[in-house]
Amino acid sequence: MNENDRSITGFTMLAHGIFHTYELSIPIFIVVWLDAFDVSAFVLGIVVSIGYGLIGVGAIPSGVLSDAYGSRRLIVASVIGMAGGFFLLALAPNVVVLAAAVIVWGAAASVYHPAGLSLISRGANQRGTVFAYHGVGGNVGTAFGPLLTALLLLVLDWRAVVALLTVPAIGVVALGSLIEFDEDAAVSTTDGGTAPTTLESVVSDSKLLFSTGFLLTFLTIMIYGIYYRGLLTFLPDMIGDLPQFGAYAALGQAVEPAQYIYTGILTIGIVGQYAGGRVTDHVRTEYAFFGTLLALGILAFVFIPSSGWGLAPFLLVCVGLGFFLYATAPIYQVAIAEYAAADVHGLSYGYAYLGMFGFGAGGAALAGSLLTYASETALLATLGVLAFVGAGIVLSLLTVVSDSG
Template identity: 55%
Template sequence: MNANDRALVRFTSLAHALFHTYELSIPLFVGLWMAEFDVSAAVIGTVMSVGYGFIGVGAPVSGVLSDRFSSRRLILSSVVGMGIGFGIVALANGVISLGAAVLLWGCFASIYHPAGLSLISRTADARGTVFAYHGAGGNVGTAFGPLLTALLLMFVDWRLAAGALSAVALLVGLVGTQIEFELGEAEERGETGSVADELRNTVRDSRTLFATTFTVALVAVLLYGTYYRGLLTFLPDVLAESPTLRPFELLDQTVQPAQYVYTALLTVGIGGQYVGGRLTDRVSSTTAFFGFFAVLAGLAAVFPFVRELGTAALVGVCLLLGFFVYGTAPVYQVVIAESSGDAVQGLSYGFTYLAMFGVGALGASLAGFVLTHGTSAALFVVLAGIATLGGAAVLLLMRP
């Protein structure tokens, strides 16, 4: 990477880390919210699906804006808005207000990925490597954000913990304004016309996109998103079912071992992100995508059996899940970039994150339904099936 790429990595990775800090800290609050608001896993799963889903619903709009305006400014607005939204989460006094607050957070969160990824696609010289470092940077937030949350929840009420996390966005926004880099030519243009012209251009570009292999790639991403959200939303509570990971008292504080295993899973994802991104510089991105789906299907299928072998085996399969579930992200990002032209990178990532976080958010509702009416073992059987379908979609993408 050159100096410009390194500055680009610093800027985008900060915002990416903040996004995942909030996104992956939410599951640590889920059990507390179910207890405080006296609702079932199915109800809270549906509420989370609405909030998380708005990340996807807003993504196409963000994608269009990213093709017309400065992605840098959009990213900074996303950072500040996420902080405000998560701060309001701390004020929720019921499940409806909680859902509204998470939805507001999701509105601002929806801006980041289309803007950040299109900025990288148009600006980076070493695109695959920048995607890899960007993904790894995001996973720093994925790992240490929930770790910070778990530590906060040991000592303070969940409202104070949520409020403290919201303040982090102000610091990230301030640092982001100080990082300078040169934009790519396609990013600098940012030409806009009338609203009618923009709508016509968006419809035209959308038709062009969906007439290509992008459509099949989008289906694969949708299935990955469903697996991702279905796995992670209730994972701390699923892990707590293990006798050796149940909460215990230590020095008048409640320790939640399952939360730390969950955090370890997310930490390993840093390595997965890096390996996945670098892999696409060496092998076909579709081959890598298929391979990751195959592993995810296998890990979900064996999870219920491995859990019976003891804590070491359970932690081991969790670490593998973390590595491969996050290693898939930079792979599909390159697949999407290769399936669309420079002029519509923002729009393509907008549709991608509509699938990933919008439709994929139904994974939270699906997981809540299965856990309410079935068992965690049944949930992992469902997840294995979803990953198998994803692999089948990639096989279609690989056909000449």
């Protein structure tokens, strides 16, 4: 990589890591908030769904803004906004202010992915390599952000931990102001400029984009997003409710084994994401997509029963969940590129994030409702059925491709 690529890589890796640190530390705090604010899982599920949903709802306008105003300033603004939302969380006296803080965080977080991916696509000459490192940065935040949160909760009040999580954002903002790079290095010498984006052009491109193949891919991504959010939002709480993983006292503090199992699942996701990306180089994308969704369906159904089979089988199921949950992400990203025309790839990823994070955020509300009014078994069975439905849509996608070929 040249110097410009390295600068963009470092900048986006840090910002991407912070995004996922915040995103996946929230489920750790949910366990605490249930008691601190004396609310049900249903209420917190709704609150979290709104914040997560904004990430998807804001994806398309964020992409338009990055084209109009550049990516650097949007990424810096996104990081500042995410940190501000978390700082407001630390001050929240009740669930209403908590909801407002989550909304601030979600609105700011919605800006990152369109701006970050746009920066890489326009500014990096070795785009594939930079995208790979960008993913690694996100996975590090995914795994170690929640782990750091769990460790800090051993010795500090949850409000202090939330406040401390704003500190890394200050470092990223400072670096973002100091690192020099050309945002348009990969296109400035070959492109004659971009036509202004209008509502009419977005509507026209959207009609072009939603062919049968992309529509089925979008529906599958939306189902995967519901599964992803529905599983992860209350996963530490569900594991903690299992008899063998209840809290115990150590060094004068309450230790939650469930939090460490949860962070272990996310850590396994690093391997899953790498494997998912590599498998598409050797296996047809639809087959890989079908396989991961089928595995996720099976794992959802055996998750609760496996806790009675012994510690080793249960942990093996957890490893499988972490692996296949994150292996699916790079597979669907490849599928998007294959089913979208080249001139609307940017818009296609905007819609993908709308499905993944926007519609997918409903998984948190679904989980909260089923945990409040039914049971963990009902939730996991519902998620398992959704995964099987997604796998069925992928099979129908194969049929469509065969017929069109």
